[in-house]
Amino acid sequence: MSAEEPKIEKAITVHVILPDATIDSKDSLDELDSLAQAAGVHVVGYVRQRRREINPSLYIGQGKAREIAEFVKLRQADVVIFDNDLSPAQIRELEKIMEIKVIDRSELILDIFARRAASSEAKMQVELAQLEYTYPRLTRMWSHLDTVTGGAATGGVGTRGTGESQLEIDRRLVSKRVALLKSRITQIDQRKSRQAGSRKNSYTVSLVGYTNAGKSTLMNTLTGADTYAANQLFATLDTKTCRWNLDGDNHALLSDTVGFVRDLPHHLVASFRATLEETIHADLLLHVLDISHPHVFQQVEAVNSVLSDLECNQKDIMLIANKIDMPGAMARFQEFSAIYPEALAVSSKTGEGLTALVEKVLTRVAGRTEQFRLSCPYSNGKIIAFLQASGHILSQEYTENEVIIEATLGANQMHNLQKFGPYTII
Ligand SMILES: Nc1nc2c(ncn2[C@@H]2O[C@H](COP(=O)(O)OP(=O)(O)OP(=O)(O)O)[C@@H](O)[C@H]2O)c(=O)[nH]1
Numbered sequence: 245m246s247a248e249e250p251k252i253e254k255a256i257t258v259h260v261i262l263p264d265a266t267i268d269s270k271d272s273l274d275e276l277d278s279l280a281q282a283a284g285v286h287v288v289g290y291v292r293q294r295r296r297e298i299n300p301s302l303y304i305g306q307g308k309a310r311e312i313a314e315f316v317k318l319r320q321a322d323v324v325i326f327d328n329d330l331s332p333a334q335i336r337e338l339e340k341i342m343e344i345k346v347i348d349r350s351e352l353i354l355d356i357f358a359r360r361a362a363s364s365e366a367k368m369q370v371e372l373a374q375l376e377y378t379y380p381r382l383t384r385m386w387s388h389l390d391t392v393t394g395g396a397a398t399g400g401v402g403t404r405g406t407g408e409s410q411l412e413i414d415r416r417l418v419s420k421r422v423a424l425l426k427s428r429i430t431q432i433d434q435r436k437s438r439q440a441g442s443r444k445n446s447y448t449v450s451l452v453g454y455t456n457a458g459k460s461t462l463m464n465t466l467t468g469a470d471t472y473a474a475n476q477l478f479a480t481l482d483t484k485t486c487r488w489n490l491d492g493d494n495h496a497l498l499s500d501t502v503g504f505v506r507d508l509p510h511h512l513v514a515s516f517r518a519t520l521e522e523t524i525h526a527d528l529l530l531h532v533l534d535i536s537h538p539h540v541f542q543q544v545e546a547v548n549s550v551l552s553d554l555e556c557n558q559k560d561i562m563l564i565a566n567k568i569d570m571p572g573a574m575a576r577f578q579e580f581s582a583i584y585p586e587a588l589a590v591s592s593k594t595g596e597g598l599t600a601l602v603e604k605v606l607t608r609v610a611g612r613t614e615q616f617r618l619s620c621p622y623s624n625g626k627i628i629a630f631l632q633a634s635g636h637i638l639s640q641e642y643t644e645n646e647v648i649i650e651a652t653l654g655a656n657q658m659h660n661l662q663k664f665g666p667y668t669i670i
């Protein structure tokens with residue numbers, strides 16, 4: 245985070261309720277509140293408007309926009325945050341009426357990511373998403389807003405970058421920068437793909453789920469890691485992988501990654517592909533959900549929609565209903581398991597249900613077979629006998645000094661090979 249943290253900005257949030265709204269407006273505003281908080285903004289007022297359809301030029305009605313402008317003055321707000329996405333033209337018109345900065349939900353989310361991004365990789369990914377999504381909107385600051393604010397410094401939420409001020413980047417350089425970031429991110433993508441490929445010998449499990457569902461806490465409880473876990477949205481932005489010992493003989497590699505949210509900006513998902521690489525290639529996904537949350541159903545659907553964007557919806561996915569220790573969670577779990585009967589209730593805090601989770605994963609690890617080629621001296625007949633008895637020999641080739649065997653074996657049996665004298669996996 246930058247040394248000169250700007251002053252805490254005051255925001256007014258605006259939520260438009262359309263006839264097809266699937267989520268209660270109060271809960272939607274509550275989530276926007278948490279998002280604003282995560283971006284370091286203090287919400288000083290809420291506005292709701294029920295509309296039959298959106299007004300193409302302003303999104304809200306002309307009268308409502310003027311009402312908000314008054315409200316802004318009254319509360320001395322610095323920014324107006326809309327709970328939906330706005331077009332650059334709508335933002336321009338709204339800013340003319342409200343005379344302060346107007347940002348939309350995607351910009352707010354990008355801002356949180358920009359604040360939190362720690363690794364150079366995450367920074368590049370956020371910068372790319374911002375250039376592609378926010379940049380056309382940021383240019384508005386240079387035109388009308390600088391004059392309406394009398395040249396006062398703009399910036400703050402929705403305009404923060406991860407590196408040098410993006411407002412200063414010459415417009416003509418942006419497309420060059422986008423191309424450069426894309427090529428660097430593609431390189432990271434390829435490297436991660438290779439790494440994921442080289443981990444093929446271990447069973448890989450990835451935690452996915454709505455932000456704040458408890459993924460990092462679960463990772464810490466299961467593996468003894470000390471990943472940052474906190475009651476804030478988007479606490480985790482990078483991927484961390486730890487060894488998860490399932491029992492004396494079997495282990496998996498468990499990865500924790502960035503959480504998802506309803507209507508996650510598309511550019512962000514695209515540029516976070518490298519971070520989500522572990523998820524894309526994992527043998528098993530643990531979809532962690534907060535069963536104590538009143539909107540768990542919508543959250544599960546939002547996660548499923550991101551998973552389908554990532555082409556992961558056909559993977560082996562286990563639903564993990566976390567925070568079962570919370571008041572009211574058990575009742576909601578009953579409701580939930582009527583629709584998702586395979587869901588497993590757990591608490592990452594108390595450890596409840598985790599033995600059952602480990603057992604389920606163990607069954608999958610044990611059920612998996614590995615295919616490999618090994619060479620061993622003729623004298624090591626025991627290994628051949630073992631492979632014949634416990635696995636399946638696909639081919640045997642005899643060279644002058646050794647036998648080359650191609651075989652399959654249950655992944656949980658692989659460690660037994662060591663008991664039978666010298667061999668080399670080739
Ligand atoms: N009561 C209860 N609280 C939990 C449980 N699991 C996690 N929490 C709390 O939920 C909050 C979020 O936990 P995290 O593990 O950071 O959640 P996350 O899914 O990693 O969130 P992001 O990284 O922001 O996507 C923290 O305050 C945790 O202490 C649980 O089983 N029971």
Ligand SMILES: [Mg+2]
Pocket residue numbers: 459460461472473479480501503
């Ligand atoms: Mg986390």
